[in-house]
Amino acid sequence: MTETPATLPSRSAAVGRFFRTHLPMSLVVAVLVVAIVFVAQDRWRRGAFFVGGAILLAAVLRLCVPTARVGLLAVRSRPFDIAAYAVLGGAIVTLAATISSLGVD
Incomplete structure (x- = not known):
């Protein structure tokens, strides 16, 4: 009864498996963190x-990564997700490009 099972994964293996599984969503979140930093510095455009780029990245990742590995980016069917991400990301990028900055980035 003093033996521990050899099948228990180590903590670092569990963390590594988590990041491999959720790598697409982690990349999108990393780009969103950069966006938040820019907005916090009054660089809203x-x-x-x-x-918008993060959402377009989500569309590309949803297109390229198999459904079993896409993680939290899979909301509905693949075509719906790709279309929704592409339209939303494109709209945000277009809106940011067309609004006058009024001397502010």
Whole structure:
């Protein structure tokens, strides 16, 4: 009864498996963090570009990564997710590009 089972994964293996499983969503969140930093520095247009870019990145990742590995980016069916991400990301990037900055980035 003093033996521990050999099948228990180590903590670092569990963390590594978590990041491999959720790598697509982690990349999108990393780009969103960059966007938040820009917005916090009053660079709202650049922040908006990065938000739109993060959503477009989600569309590309949803297109390229198999459904079993896409993690939290899978909301509905693959075509719906790709279309929704592409339209939303494109709209945000277009909006950020067309609004006058009024001397502010």
